[in-house]
Amino acid sequence: MKITIRKERFTIEESKHVGSAILYGLIAIFILLITSSILFSLLLRFTSLQESSLQYIITIVSFITLFAGGFISGGKGKQRGWFLGGLTGFIYSVIVFLFTFLGLDQLFTMEQFIYHICYTLICMMGGILGVNLSKGSTA
Numbered sequence: 353m354k355i356t357i358r359k360e361r362f363t364i365e366e367s368k369h370v371g372s373a374i375l376y377g378l379i380a381i382f383i384l385l386i387t388s389s390i391l392f393s394l395l396l397r398f399t400s401l402q403e404s405s406l407q408y409i410i411t412i413v414s415f416i417t418l419f420a421g422g423f424i425s426g427g428k429g430k431q432r433g434w435f436l437g438g439l440t441g442f443i444y445s446v447i448v449f450l451f452t453f454l455g456l457d458q459l460f461t462m463e464q465f466i467y468h469i470c471y472t473l474i475c476m477m478g479g480i481l482g483v484n485l486s487k488g489s490t491a
Contacts, residue, residue: 369429370429370436370439372428373425373426373428373429373436374425374429374436374439374440374443376424376425376428377421377422377423377424377425377426377428377436377437377440377475377479378421378425378440378443378444378447380420380421380424381417381418381420381421381440381444384417384420384421385414385417388410388413388417392406392410392413411467414471415470415471415474418441418444418471418474418475418478419474419475419477419478420478421440421441421444421475421478422436422437422440422441422474422475422476422477422478422479422482423437423478423479423481423482423485424478424482425437425439425440425475425478425479425482426478426479426480426481426482426483426486427482427483427485427486428482428486429479429482429483430483430486431483432483433476433479433480433481433482433483433484434476434479434480435479436479436482436483437475437476437477437478437479437480437482438472438473438475438476438479440475440479441468441471441472441473441474441475441476442472444471444472444475445468445471445472448468449468452464
């Protein structure tokens with residue numbers, strides 16, 4: 353009986369650790385996205401730049417932001433970076449989908465769906481790198 357209690361306790365503690373790692377990654381993603389959105393909106397407002405000229409730069413910044421979020425969640429989790437990063441990217445996509453569906457009454461287009469699959473994959477790569485670099489610094 354004691355063995356199963358210890359195993360359940362380990363599972364609960366592990367799931368709390370996974371949840372906090374993902375939460376750190378999501379918070380980082382949203383802070384970075386809000387900051388970059390403010391920066392881009394100021395650039396568009398006070399310069400002669402057009403939104404179409406910044407489209408690729410905004411996409412690159414989005415990928416870097418999601419990579420950083422996966423990196424942070426993988427670094428905090430210290431194991432299974434692909435899982436932590438993938439779950440962080442997936443939860444981000446679900447939040448954006450819910451905002452789009454419930455707030456704007458729209459579904460994802462095929463292009464948005466592909467972007468969010470790529471976001472999740474980039475977040476997975478960030479999680480893998482975050483775990484590997486966090487293990488290298490503690491060893």
